[in-house]
Amino acid sequence: MRKFAALAATAGLVTAATASADEGMWTFDGFPATRMKAAYGWAPDQAWLDRVQASAVRLTGGCSASFVSPEGLILTNHHCVAQCAQDLSSSSKDFLKDGFIAGDRAREQKCPGQQAEVVTQITDVTKPVTAAIGSLSGEALTKARDAQIAQIEAQNCTDKATTRCQVVTLYGGGQYKLYKYRKYSDVRLVWAPEFAAAFFGGDPDNFNFPRYNLDASFLRAYENGRPVSTPAHLRWNPRGPIAEEATFVVGNPGRTQRLLTQDQLAFQREVAIPLTTTLLSEWRGRLIAAGAQSEERRREAQDSLFGTENSYKVYWGQARALDDDAFAASLAKNEADLQRRAGTRYGTPWADIAAADRSLRNIYLDYYFLEARAGWTSDLYGYAKALVRAAAERQKPNADRLPGYTDSALPLVEKQLTDAKPIEPWLEEANLSFWLSKAREYLTADNPQVKALLGRESPEQLAKRLVSGTKLADPAVRKRLFDGGAAAIAASDDPLIRFVLANDAAARSLRQQYAAQVDAPVTAAQAKIAQARFAAYGAGNYPDATFTLRISYGRVMGWTERGREIPYETKVGGLYERATGADPFQLAPAYARAKSSLDLNTPFDFVTTNDIIGGNSGSPVIARDGSVIGAAFDGNIHSLGGNFGYDPKLNRTVVVSAAAVQQALEKVYPAPTLVRELAAR
Amino acid sequence: MRKFAALAATAGLVTAATASADEGMWTFDGFPATRMKAAYGWAPDQAWLDRVQASAVRLTGGCSASFVSPEGLILTNHHCVAQCAQDLSSSSKDFLKDGFIAGDRAREQKCPGQQAEVVTQITDVTKPVTAAIGSLSGEALTKARDAQIAQIEAQNCTDKATTRCQVVTLYGGGQYKLYKYRKYSDVRLVWAPEFAAAFFGGDPDNFNFPRYNLDASFLRAYENGRPVSTPAHLRWNPRGPIAEEATFVVGNPGRTQRLLTQDQLAFQREVAIPLTTTLLSEWRGRLIAAGAQSEERRREAQDSLFGTENSYKVYWGQARALDDDAFAASLAKNEADLQRRAGTRYGTPWADIAAADRSLRNIYLDYYFLEARAGWTSDLYGYAKALVRAAAERQKPNADRLPGYTDSALPLVEKQLTDAKPIEPWLEEANLSFWLSKAREYLTADNPQVKALLGRESPEQLAKRLVSGTKLADPAVRKRLFDGGAAAIAASDDPLIRFVLANDAAARSLRQQYAAQVDAPVTAAQAKIAQARFAAYGAGNYPDATFTLRISYGRVMGWTERGREIPYETKVGGLYERATGADPFQLAPAYARAKSSLDLNTPFDFVTTNDIIGGNSGSPVIARDGSVIGAAFDGNIHSLGGNFGYDPKLNRTVVVSAAAVQQALEKVYPAPTLVRELAAR
Structure with missing residues (x-):
């Protein structure tokens, strides 16, 4: 999985009828504590949630992350800093290929375009926004809505140097909330492993498991040339996962479309996805052939290529999910159930969307x-x-x-x-x-x-x-x-x-x-469907993903694939067994050198039932005690259908363990100052 | 449209319930004379059909063609000889780009791998083949069928130097017919225009109309080093088309799938087409980027690239047709009607195909x-x-x-x-x-x-x-x-x-x-469905295309596109108006030079209602009097859905007129000996 990049598409709609099992990308002001307690016998309290929220970081490049030291140190995925590593490289030094270890703070280097953001306040602004919309339609509606949002944002973030305000549309217009962020616009690269270690297995293994990827990196937030002070941070806990232990993924899922109407799903299946997959495929082919011309071009095209391959697989997986009869039928059944409950009380929102969909097909x-x-x-x-x-x-x-x-x-x-x-x-x-x-x-x-x-x-x-x-x-x-x-x-x-x-x-x-x-x-129609949904199923649900902060609970657990048991974790020794010597299954040089010094039984990657999607890349995976035991970097192939719906039997989050990162910091890409910083209490 | 290249796919099934309007790719032993007479007030007699059949040529490279002189001269499309022109080229001479004019016979050059074939006899062998199959199933069925076919072919073509026998499966197993061919395995390139003239507008204009393409070439069949004598040939008639005149397209449509069952259509829509379009797209991208490295590579990749782009568009068009609700519903309705009429008399062929389809998805x-x-x-x-x-x-x-x-x-x-x-x-x-x-x-x-x-x-x-x-x-x-x-x-x-x-x-x-x-x-199931079909609708229909000789009747006629009238022909002057100076809308140098000497009002390309598909490329377009007035080289964008069904309002065949070819032979790519040969009576 790669970082989330917003694509032109219909806006996300309201969420599933009733979340099942570990399903759900919950907002921090709507965490379902009762529900989790019923399933797990325990749930975090408000203090726990507040601490975690204050440590959670959004990267404007399209990823998630977390503070893991009091001095602004940020844990995220390697693939979330790959563009930065490439931007800092040149024909004479390739930080993407060879990795980057700053060693000391003076050598930490600024990532172009990158900004880190922490949510400090969430305020319900549904009333003023819906009041501004009133009964308007057409361009007047969008203008009134956007004007009201612009005004709210401007009024609430007068300090533009350190704050950012965003009004977020939840439940497709059922709610509007103002998210206020503390922002850090100077973010520097601290540590990144070799590409071959971070993305071992490359595209063939992407969205698969078992995996052997050290897809982790560290950044640091700066202000006025100095590391920022971050008393709110997660405790680094370099241990392996424990079977079935509860895990929380805290991050910014980019977009889900779990309650597109049947017409909108048809549009995705017939128009949007086929167009996107064919365009991405041709672009992928052009990048591959151009990159084959020289080592320099290969390097320059690398991040574009991997982003393209990742997106391609995402859409391919979405299409396969929509072509699955049982999956498609369950989506149709959900819609029919809600329509039956809604009756005629909310007007004709589904027909209105169908009409809008016909317009969309035209333009x-x-x-x-x-x-x-x-x-x-x-x-x-x-x-x-x-x-x-x-x-x-x-x-x-x-x-x-x-x-x-x-x-x-x-x-x-x-x-x-x-x-x-x-x-x-x-x-x-x-x-x-x-x-x-x-x-x-x-x-x-x-x-x-x-x-x-x-x-x-x-x-x-x-x-x-x-x-x-x-x-x-x-x-x-x-x-x-x-x-x-x-x-x-x-x-x-x-x-x-x-x-x-x-x-x-x-x-x-x-x-x-x-x-x-x-x-x-x-x-307008989404707002009506959201009302119908609240009336039918209550408000205790979660909105579709909007690249804003969410928390998902789940547990460490493998799955069954066509009768075969997929174990929940891999060990570092497996990396050496899977390596063929040929790209993308070539050992990273540092791992080849370090082999004899490593405990090959160290947990490497693991999977959990947490409900995530692109944008969650880099999210801390947090244990019950609030410590961070890994960074989410991928979903399994079944998680791609998660755009439209979560299947508790199959959807899995793929995580690089803190244990593997710790081992790398100590012995593969040694960074003793980081090891000390992470261990400090 | 490009030549037909057989792709792995499910075999064609039996044909539409009842052919409508000008629909139909008829076998020569099943021409619907009564039907055509009812619609046109006239139909060809057996002598006419025999003459035309004897002049019709199949090119094993995947195209159609016709003899147009008594000395083995063959008319086909430029895109059917493009591979040959490329094969005969080198870094010092580019016959694909610059064209090829032999001038005299000594300079006509052999096309690698190419063979010309003329049907001499069609025999019904349904009885021995179905007897061999009996009630077998599984691999035993295919082995028994293939053994019987091998035996029939071997017994009927003992002269392997000049004959070829092929047993053809029609109606997906409802009929088996032995086609005997006179073959000519030495086929030489005689005349080809510049690529920029043949494929003006390139991929952007492919499957569109109006068009300005001189997509025509001449080959010659040789035997023992001498041109073969072909007393049976079509009379060259270098005039333009007449509005609504009757036209016949005689050639070898490669494959249609007009009566795939609903399960098989779902397989195409969900599995085969998405896979093919994404693979073709990436391959296309690789060829484009590799070709951009040097003029030499561009030349070497050219025919592969255009074939890929053409195939891509074919599948893209098929997908759009299957996504069209009305079109899909009509296919479903046809199947339901046949099932209703068949009742339980033929076993469970649709369910059997559904089961086979599930197996197919697995492997x-x-x-x-x-x-x-x-x-x-x-x-x-x-x-x-x-x-x-x-x-x-x-x-x-x-x-x-x-x-x-x-x-x-x-x-x-x-x-x-x-x-x-x-x-x-x-x-x-x-x-x-x-x-x-x-x-x-x-x-x-x-x-x-x-x-x-x-x-x-x-x-x-x-x-x-x-x-x-x-x-x-x-x-x-x-x-x-x-x-x-x-x-x-x-x-x-x-x-x-x-x-x-x-x-x-x-x-x-x-x-x-x-x-x-x-x-x-x-x-086995197709044979049952074919029986049900014959019983329900009679035998007066046409089988799905099988790259064997067919005849389609129709007329010269434009169509209406979203309320806009598309005229039935273009004039040579339009070429100069459409040229931008930039590839692929760059004038071919010879056309640029010849402009002042040309009658710009000469008909260039035209469209007819004939029902064709890939493989028909190069087919002679024949007037009522049996003369050839053009060569079919494309279908419009709507014709791509023709794989699944023919829409008389929209499907059109695109033809290069004999008038335009004549003008080119006289003034643009002068070939006086060819002009004389074509004019001889």
Whole structure:
């Protein structure tokens, strides 16, 4: 599993009828203590929950993490720092391949674009938001809602240097809550193992188990050039898992879609997932073949490739889940049950969503290629679009802006625009030519907007011209354009800025159509379904994932796969047995060297029944006593269907044990100062 | 549309309840003259049909064609000779890009692996085959059937130098017919335009209309070093189409699946199509990125890339058709109607197919990666597998062999093995490493057969070792191994031969499982469904396509696309308007040069209502008077659903007009001797 990256898609809807077994990604203000106590004979009290919440970290790169020392030390996954390790590398030093051990604090290095955030307050703001929406519809609805949210966020986070406010839509509009964060915008890399140790088994083993991955790393939060003080942190507990012991996963699951209506599921199955899997597959093939040209290109494409392969597998797994007759039938049954209970009291929300879904099918390809995924994963295009939009939006009152450019959102936009970050021109070109050629393929060469994008150039010619001509790879240029605002943008002759500007009106128009025809009716209908759900099943449930802090309880436990028992843990010795000598089953050099000094019976990875999804990567896995015994880094293949529903018999979280990390810190990638810091009480 | 390439898939089933409008790929011994006369006021008589049948050519490369002069001249599509043009090219001459004009016969060049075949006799052999099957089941059924077929073919084609016999399974087992062919195994390239003229608009325009493609070429059949005499041929008629005139398409549609049961359609929708589209997408990406490395690699990968893009679009279109609610419902309704009429008189064929489908789901991935698509599109792997299998099979009596290695099948196997053909090692390596990495991905690294394939090597290492070590690129080596038979194979130390040998038992075992668990029960059930169908609707229908000769009637007619009228033809002038100067909308140099000398009002491409599918590429489009007025080269996007059903309102065949070809022969790619040959009476 890789970090969560938000993709354009329909918003998450309200949650399952009744959570079963260990199902549930619970909010901290809605932890089901009674329920857990009934199943486990024990549940955490409020003090326990408060302590854990204060130690839990969200990484804006799309991951979860936790403080594990009083001096800002952060535990997360290696794959959550892979982009950083790659950004800090060059042709002469490859921190992704060789690992990174700072050794002392002076050598800890800043991760571009990364920010750490800790929830300090959760406030219910359902009333003002729903009051603002009233009985509006169409674009008026989304505008009123977004204006109200912008206002709440601005009023509650006046200290922009250290706080961030986000209003979160829960139950698809059934609740709105304000999350206030303490933020740390200087996050540095402390320790990372070799890639071959972190991602042993590579894509073939991804989402599988047994596993032998040291998918762990440490970061540190800084402020004013010094490590921050974090009295609230989790106690490091470098032991192995105990069969069936209770475990908590605390992190930020990115997105689930557990109560999409049948129409929305059909859209996913027939339109969104097939499109995404084929695009990701072709992009994957392009990255693999381009990377095969030279060691340098392989290195430069590596993080993109692994992210692509991971996403591909996620969607492939989702499709297989939706094609499973029994699974699909259970989703249909849940919906029918709720409809029966709701009767006609809530209007026609399912029919309204069906109508919105038909609109979505009409505009989806245009919206996808020209707005939501325009530029594919090109950094330069992303910079240009953010600069153009930020300049235009900042001229408007806060309440009238696009959601991504409100006063509360802009500081992170600015940080990500101005942090220095290496740019590989060939990869930028590859991104843009891929995007342009796919836009032409799916929208046809006769589409007026495709004609406007391409003019008389081919995708390859245009991509080359834009990338070779733009100056946006230079952070100083980006800062000048950001600071200069609308006047600077209007005066810019940067070809990429001009290109984005020329096509922005059409892209905004699609965004508006999406808001009016899809977002607004779905939001209104979702709120009604949420009411029906609360009435039918009570409020004691959990909302779909929204990349906000959640807690899941479960236990250490294997599963049965086609009659075969999968054990709950692996040992370090298994790594040496599985190694073939050939990539991606090649031993990391440091593990090859250290073998004779290691206790091969040390627990390596383990699985639990916790209910997680992408975005939970790096989440601390916490024992009953509040100590951290591992970091969640993956789900098994069955967990991919978890986007739509949790199956207690099969869904499993995959964790790297604190015991394995401790062993690595002591003997494989020695970091004695870290060992001491983690042991200090 | 590209030539038909048989893919591993369930066999075609029996045909639609009642053919509607211009629907139908009719056999020559079952032409619906009464029906056509009712709709058109006229239908061809037997003499007309006989003349046309004798002029119709099947190209073993997967295309259709026709004789158009008494001296063996063959009209087909450019994309049907693209592989040949590429095979005849080198780094110093690129016939695919620049075109090929022999000028005189001495310079006509032999196409590797290509064979032309003309049907001379069709005989019903249903009785002996079904008698051999009797009430057998499982592997015994397929063995008895295949033995009987091998015997019939061997007895009826004793002159292996000039004849070929094939027993064809029609209506999925409702009928067996022996097709006897006159074969010509020396086929030479005569004339081909530039690729940019033949495939103007490239993949973006593929399966679309309006089009501006000169997708036509000429071949010539030779025997004993001299052009063959073909008194039976079509009269060349270089005029444009007339609105609504009757047209016949005569060719070899490759495969349709118009009466898959609901279970089989679910398998296509949920398993086969998603797997194929994602694999083709990644392979496409790899070819694009590898081709971008140099002009030489781009050229070498070109035909593979266009074939891949074409197949991808075919499957994508099929998926969209199956996701269309109305379309899917009509297929379900047809099945329900037949089931109702059949009652219990024919046993439980639908349930039997459902059970076979469950077996297929269990073995499909293994069968696909380890047998059906082993080696992906690697020529060298294909040679090695054919050599290993041929050696083993030839030791057995004819009746006991695998179907591809019977006495009637071996001559073509031998020709394709021993014809000289350029091999690009990098492309071979790319094929093998792609196949091996995907086999590992889908079957997992823990699959015993994947472990046997890879040993301790990575896919890339193994592919490199096999390709660099094998001598099979040399046709003389292949000939020695073929002639040497089992002893030569056993003694060979060629690494690719050893590799195939080492894994052949496992691959054969999967083939056996497929035969016993899928082919046999589906064959038995299909025969019952065919009986039910004949009883319910009469025998006056057409069987699913089987890459055997068919005739479709229809008319010149545009269609309505979302309220917009699509005209039935384009003019040459439109080419110049659509050209942007950038690939694939770049004018072919010869067209750019010739513009001022051309009548821009000359008809270029046109569409008809004829019912075709891949394999029909190159089919002559014949007017009422029996003359040829064009060559079918594509279907519109709606025709892709034609795999499952024909929609008279939307399905269209796309044709390059004889008028445009004539203009090109006179002024763009001048070939005065060809012009004279075509005009001779």
